[in-house]
Amino acid sequence: xxxxxxxxxxxxxxxxxxxxxxxxxxxxxxxxxxxxxxxxxxxxxxxxxxxxxxxxxxxxxxxxxxxxxxxxxxxxxxxxxxxxxxxxxxxxxxxxxxxxxxxxxxxxxxxxxxxxxxxxxxxxxxxxxxxxxxxxxxxxxxxxxxxxxxxxxxxxxxxxxxxxxxxxxxxxxxxxxxxxxxxxxxxxxxxxxxxxxxxxxxxxxxxxxxxxxxxxxxxxxxxxxxxxxxxxxxxxxxxxxxxxxxxxxxx
Amino acid sequence: xxxxxxxxxxxxxxxxxxxxxxxxxxxxxxxxxxxxxxxxxxxxxxxxxxxxxxxxxxxxxxxxxxxxxxxxxxxxxxxxxxxxxxxxxxxxxxxxxxxxxxxxxxxxxxxxxxxxxxxxxxxxxxxxxxxxxxxxxxxxxxxxxxxxxxxxxxxxxxxxxxxxxxxxxxxxxxxxxxxxxxxxxxxxxxxxxxxxxxxxxxxxxxxxxxxxxxxxxxxxxxxxxxxxxxxxxxxxxxxxxxxxxxxxxxxxxxxxxxxxxxxxxxxxxxxxxxxxxxxxxxxxxxxxxxxxxxxxxxxxxxxxxxxxxxxxxxxxxxxxxxx
Numbered sequence: 090x091x092x093x094x095x096x097x098x099x100x101x102x103x104x105x106x107x108x109x110x111x112x113x114x115x116x117x118x119x120x121x122x123x124x125x126x127x128x129x130x131x132x133x134x135x136x137x138x139x140x141x142x143x144x145x146x147x148x149x150x151x152x153x154x155x156x157x158x159x160x161x162x163x164x165x166x167x168x169x170x171x172x173x174x175x176x177x178x179x180x181x182x183x184x185x186x187x188x189x190x191x192x193x194x195x196x197x198x199x200x201x202x203x204x205x206x207x208x209x210x211x212x213x214x215x216x217x218x219x220x221x222x223x224x225x226x227x228x229x230x231x232x233x234x235x236x237x238x239x240x241x242x243x244x245x246x247x248x249x250x251x252x253x254x255x256x257x258x259x260x261x262x263x264x265x266x267x268x269x270x271x272x273x274x275x276x277x278x279x280x281x282x283x284x285x286x287x288x289x290x291x292x293x294x295x296x297x298x299x300x301x302x303x304x305x306x307x308x309x310x311x312x313x314x315x316x317x318x319x320x321x322x323x324x325x326x327x328x329x330x331x332x333x334x335x336x337x338x339x340x
Numbered sequence: 341x342x343x344x345x346x347x348x349x350x351x352x353x354x355x356x357x358x359x360x361x362x363x364x365x366x367x368x369x370x371x372x373x374x375x376x377x378x379x380x381x382x383x384x385x386x387x388x389x390x391x392x393x394x395x396x397x398x399x400x401x402x403x404x405x406x407x408x409x410x411x412x413x414x415x416x417x418x419x420x421x422x423x424x425x426x427x428x429x430x431x432x433x434x435x436x437x438x439x440x441x442x443x444x445x446x447x448x449x450x451x452x453x454x455x456x457x458x459x460x461x462x463x464x465x466x467x468x469x470x471x472x473x474x475x476x477x478x479x480x481x482x483x484x485x486x487x488x489x490x491x492x493x494x495x496x497x498x499x500x501x502x503x504x505x506x507x508x509x510x511x512x513x514x515x516x517x518x519x520x521x522x523x524x525x526x527x528x529x530x531x532x533x534x535x536x537x538x539x540x541x542x543x544x545x546x547x548x549x550x551x552x553x554x555x556x557x558x559x560x561x562x563x564x565x566x567x568x569x570x571x572x573x574x575x576x577x578x579x580x581x582x583x584x585x586x587x588x589x590x591x592x593x594x595x596x597x598x599x600x601x602x603x604x605x606x607x608x609x610x611x612x613x614x615x616x617x618x619x620x621x622x623x624x625x626x627x628x629x630x631x632x633x634x635x636x637x638x639x640x641x642x643x644x645x646x647x648x649x650x651x652x653x654x655x656x657x658x659x660x661x662x663x
Contacts, residue, residue, distance in 0.1 A: 102616075105480075105615070106477050106480055106481065108481055113483070113484075115477070115481070182455060183446065183455075183456065184449070184450065184453075184454075184455045184456065187450060206597075207597070209477075209478065209596070210476065210477060211476045211477075212458065212459065212475070212476045212477065212478065212596070213456075213457075213458045213476075214442045214446070214458055215442075215446035215449070215456050215458060216446075217446075218414065218418075218442075218443065218444075218445075218446035218447040218450070219446050219447065219449065219450035219456075220450075221414075221447060221450075222418065222446075222447040222448075222449075222450035222451050223450050225524075226526060227415055227524075227526025227527045228414050228415070228443075228447065228526075228527070229527070230414070230439075230442070230443045231439060231443070233590065245530070248443075249439070249590045249591075250439040250440070250443075250532075250591070251438050251439045251440070251541075251543070251591060251599060252351060252532065252533075252591060253532060253533035253534075253589055253590070253591040254532070254533040254589075254590065254591075255529065255531070255532045255533070256529075256530040256531050256532070257413070257527050257528060257529050257530060258527070258528050258530060259526055259527045259528075260526050260527075263526065268590075268597070269580070269584075269597060270583070270584065270590065305455040305487055305488040305489050306455060306457065306485055306486075306487050306488075307485060307486045307487075307488070308483045308484070308485050309471075309484045309485065309486065310483065310484035311481050311482070311483050311484075312481065312482050312484075313480065313481065313482075314475075314479065314480070314481070314482050314622075317622060317627070317640075317641040319639060319640050319641065319642065319645075320627075320642055320643035320644055320645065321643075321644060321645070322639070322644075322645045322646070322647065323644055323645070323646050324646075325646075326646070326653060326656045326657050326660055327660065329628065329644055329646050329657070330657070330660050330661065332644055333605070333626070333628070333644065337605075337626045337643065337644075339547075339604050339605045339625065339626050340547070340572060340605065340661070
C-alpha cells in the first residue's frame, strides 16, 4: 500500500503576520515557516497506518520553491519514506495545486491521498475536494476519525461538520482531508533527522509532469482588517448589565 | 450580466438561514451587473425548503429530488450542481461558507474546471468582471482578488451579506431531472450524530455565549455557559480547548477551523482570545469578555470587559438577568 501526503510550507501558526506596505503580500523577514498543521496531522495518520500495516510506503510531496525542501525534510524526519518537490516559482491557487497533485497521483499511483483540510495561510479549503473530482474518486473532508475496513478497500471516516460528527464510508482510492482532532502529530526526533538525510528527495517541475501550473486567482491588494478598539472595563455584574441594556441596547 | 446559481443548504428539509446570505450576494451582483439568479435545492423531500425560498426574487427555484440525494454526500451533490450549472449556463455558483459548501462546492468547481474563492465578504463589478474581497490568514488579512474563467464558484460569509427582505412575487419552482444512473457512488452515509436540541445554532443566533479553558467540565459548561445562553435566548459556543478536552462537541467550536459567527452580542467567558478563536467571532457587534486574567488578549477586542472568575460572575449574571 502507498499513501500520498501533500505538505504545504506556511508561516508558523504562532507568528503574527505583517502585511507588506508595498504590494500584495506578507513580510517574510524573520518569519518562521512550518508544515501546514493540518498536513502534519495527515502525515501522522499515514505513518500510524504504516506502523500498523507494515509493508507500505508514505510519500510526501510539496509544491513551491527550493525552500520547501525544509518542510519535506521535516516530513521525512517524522517518518515518511520518500519526498517529491514539484518546483515552481508561481504562487498557485487551489485549482492549480489540485492539477499538479493529480499529475503526481497519476505518476505515483497511491492507494489514497491524505492531506490537510485547509492551509492556514490562504484558508481556502478546496484543493483536496478538487483533486478528488479530477481523479474521479471519492472524498471525505474534515476527517477526525479514520479506520480502514473491508481488507483496506474502504475507509470509514468520522467527519466534523457544522451539525456534528457524520460517519461515512468511502471507497478507495479516495482523497481524505484531515481535521484537528484526528491525532496529535509526533515531534521530530534527532535520529529521525539523521535518517531523513539519507532518504530520497526527488525534484521535478510541473512541465515534467505534463501540467501547466498557472493560477487563475490574482491578488491585487492585501490589507489588515479594521482593528476592533478595546472598549471599557466594568467592575460589577450590575454595571455590565446596565451597559448592555442602556448603552449598547443589545439585551 | 450574471447568471447566478445559489446552492441552498438545509438540514433534512429545514432551510439553513445562511442560504439567505448567498441569496443576498446574488441580489447585490444583479443590482450592479444585471442578470438573473436561480436557487438550487438538492435532497429528498425538499418541498418546504423550495417553498420558503420562493419570495426572494429568483428566476426559478430548482428542486433536484431523489432518494439517493437525501444525505448531502459530496460526490452526488457536486455532480448535481455541475449538471444544473451546465443546463442553466451559470457563471457564478455561490453557497454560504459552511462545512456543507466547503465539502461540496470545490468538487463541483473542479468538475467544471472552474476556479473558486472561499469566504468572500464583498463584491464590486469591474466592467464585465468582478472584484472580490475575501478573508484569509485566520482573519488577519483581507485580499482584493479577481478570478479568471467564465465560470466561478464562491462561498460567502454570512455576516457580510444580510438576509434580503421577502418580496410579494413568488418564484416558480421547477423540478430538475436527475438521472440516477449517472450519479457517482463512492460514498455512503452511515449516520450522523444526534443533534443537541433546544438551542439555536450559533451561526443563526442573535446572542452567542461561548466558553473557554476556564470551564472545567461538561456539567459546568451546561450550568454556566448553557445557563447564560438560556437566560438570553441565545446559542452556545466553545473554544477549541474545550472540544479537544472532550468537554464540548465539535459542532460548538468557533474559530478559524470551526464556525464563523457574527451575532449582536458575543460573551467570551474564561477564554484567552487566541487569534484562531478571534477569527471566528471578531465581526460580532458587541463583544463581552469575562476572564480572571486582566491581561488576557480577549480584553483587547472586547467592548465590555469584566475581570473575574467565570464560576462567580456567571451565576450572578444569570441571576441578575432572570430578575
